[in-house]
Amino acid sequence: QSALTQPASVSGSPGQSITISCTGTSSDVGGYNYVSWYQQHPGKAPKLMIYDVSKRPSGVSDRFSGSKSGNTASLTISGLQAEDEADYYCCSYAGSTIYVIFGGGTKLTVL
């Protein structure tokens, strides 16, 4: 099973909005509403930002939102802040055997 496809990098200026895509197949992203997104700062553990495509855990800023269309999920960050600069990984449920597949990660640079 191949990794989900994410852009290697995205960038934006403070205050702007950016969107990170995550493309899979009908066997993972397109087949289930179990896409999650993780933020990882250098040297730190990943942090859950979005789950079940569009739900936010308690404590996560509402500047972070998720959506899905077909086999592609998206993470949108509005009102970019310097602290948002990090790596972002998507993850999708892929059935009981494979369980989950991660994306390759996207480096977000806040200019």
Add this chain to the structure above:
Amino acid sequence: QVQLQESGPGLVKPSETLSLTCTVSGGSISSYYWSWIRQPPGKGLEWIGYTHYSGGTNYNPSLKSRVTMSIDTSKNQFSLKLSSVTAADTAVYYCAKIGSGGARWDCWGQGTLVTVSS
């Protein structure tokens, strides 16, 4: 507030078995499913497997033949054993709690770097 802490050797020789333990505090290990996830230096995340106190386990098919996970409820710990390691198994290993509903991790340990080298 559940907290997780990985422990184990930072250096393992090729062909030997990597062994890590995750200590759970702030919650009962019997209440959730628990996972190991790894990240090779400079690369992305890879799910290794999950385990539950009831004995239920599920491993990444690509690692299944070499992975064993277990839980010690008396110590509130769960563990990972990965056999016949090679340099490709060098990574930061994270233990993590699976969130209610599954297929997501809402609490992570800080991670521990394991290097496979002679």
